[in-house]
Amino acid sequence: MSHRKIVVALGGNAILSTDPSAQAQQAALVETARHLVKLIQNGDELIITHGNGPQVGNLLLQHLMADSEKNPAFPLDSLVAMTEGSIGFWLQCALDNALLDVGLDKNVASVVTQVIVDKEDPAFINPTKPIGPFYSEEDAKAESEKTGATFKEDAGRGWRKVVASPKPIDIKEINSIRTLLDNGQVVIAAGGGGIPVVKNENGYLRGVEAVIDKDFASQRLAELVEADLFIVLTGVDYVYVNYNKPEQEKLEHVTVSQLKEYINQGQFAPGSMLPKVEAAIDFVTNRPEGKAVITSLSNLGALIESESGTIIVKD
Numbered sequence: 001m002s003h004r005k006i007v008v009a010l011g012g013n014a015i016l017s018t019d020p021s022a023q024a025q026q027a028a029l030v031e032t033a034r035h036l037v038k039l040i041q042n043g044d045e046l047i048i049t050h051g052n053g054p055q056v057g058n059l060l061l062q063h064l065m066a067d068s069e070k071n072p073a074f075p076l077d078s079l080v081a082m083t084e085g086s087i088g089f090w091l092q093c094a095l096d097n098a099l100l101d102v103g104l105d106k107n108v109a110s111v112v113t114q115v116i117v118d119k120e121d122p123a124f125i126n127p128t129k130p131i132g133p134f135y136s137e138e139d140a141k142a143e144s145e146k147t148g149a150t151f152k153e154d155a156g157r158g159w160r161k162v163v164a165s166p167k168p169i170d171i172k173e174i175n176s177i178r179t180l181l182d183n184g185q186v187v188i189a190a191g192g193g194g195i196p197v198v199k200n201e202n203g204y205l206r207g208v209e210a211v212i213d214k215d216f217a218s219q220r221l222a223e224l225v226e227a228d229l230f231i232v233l234t235g236v237d238y239v240y241v242n243y244n245k246p247e248q249e250k251l252e253h254v255t256v257s258q259l260k261e262y263i264n265q266g267q268f269a270p271g272s273m274l275p276k277v278e279a280a281i282d283f284v285t286n287r288p289e290g291k292a293v294i295t296s297l298s299n300l301g302a303l304i305e306s307e308s309g310t311i312i313v314k315d
Helices: 022-041 053-065 076-101 137-147 174-182 214-224 256-264 273-286 297-306
Strands: 005-009 045-049 108-110 114-117 129-135 150-153 159-163 168-171 186-188 195-199 205-207 229-234 239-241 249-251 253-255 291-296 310-313
Touching: 005 022, 005 214, 022 045, 022 076, 022 297, 045 174, 045 214, 053 076, 053 129, 076 108, 076 186, 076 195, 114 205, 129 137, 137 150, 137 159, 168 174, 168 214, 174 186, 174 214, 214 229, 214 273, 229 273, 229 297, 239 273, 253 256, 256 273, 256 310, 273 291, 273 310, 291 297
Parallel strands: 005 045, 005 229, 045 186, 108 186, 114 195, 229 291, 253 310
Antiparallel strands: 114 168, 129 159, 150 159, 195 205, 239 249, 291 310
C-alpha cells in the first residue's frame, strides 16, 4: 500500500479550538502533526491543505481596528495570503519536529497558492459569505458607499459584509507543487481554499475579494496531482445519517449514488458536512481510481491499519 499520493484536508479544529492566540494554535498543530506523521511513516506522499476561516476573520478585525491613512487595512486576498504564511509556518515547524521525533529525514514546504476562479462566476453577482465585524444599518450603508462592498443583514445580529464564494477552476502553482512532490517533499498548499485570483483576456492575474470553499479547493488540488486518496478531516470518525437521532447510522463504505440519495434527503448540514461530502463525490467522480475518506484526525492511525472512517468510492 506504500507510496500512495494523499491529499489531507485539515479541519478547522486541527488548528484552532477556543484560544485564538498564536501559541494555542501552534500547540494544537503539534498534536495534529503527530497524527499526520503516521502517513509519512507509512511511505505515503503527502500534501496538506488547511482552513483559515477564524484566522482570516481575526486578522481582518485587527486590520480594521488599526485602519488609518498611514496604515491602511489590506484587502481580503492579501489577508488570505498572510494566513497561508502564518499557518504554513506553524504547520511546517510542527511537522519538522514531529519528523525529527520519529527519525524521518523529510523536507516540508509551504506554497503560497493562487487559485484561479472565473470572473464571470455567478457567485460574484450574489455574494453570500459573511466576513468581518457586525455593523449597524447606517454604518453598513456608509461603508458600502465608501468601498462598494455588499452588506447583508445577518440573523438579527447586525449587518455584515458579504463576499463571493466562487468555484475553484485551476491552481496556478500546480507545477511547483508537483515538482516538490516528485522530489519527496511534504507539501502544504491551498491554505484557506487558496488566494482567489482571476485572469483577464491577456492572461494577467489579479486578486479578488472572495472566499473559496476549502473543501472544493482541496478536491481540485487532489485531482490535479492525481492523488490516490483524498482525506477530508472533520470532528467525527464517520459521516452519519440521521445524525443525533435514535436511528443514527454511521457510513463505512459508501458509493456516490448512495451519498447523492442522502443529500437529496437533506442528511448533511450545509455549512459543515455537506461541502465535505460534495467534495468527496467530485473527487471520486473525476478520478474514478481514487478513493475519498471523511474521518477525524485521531482516526488516521486506524485508517492506515484497517481503512477506518467513511470511505467513498465511485459506483
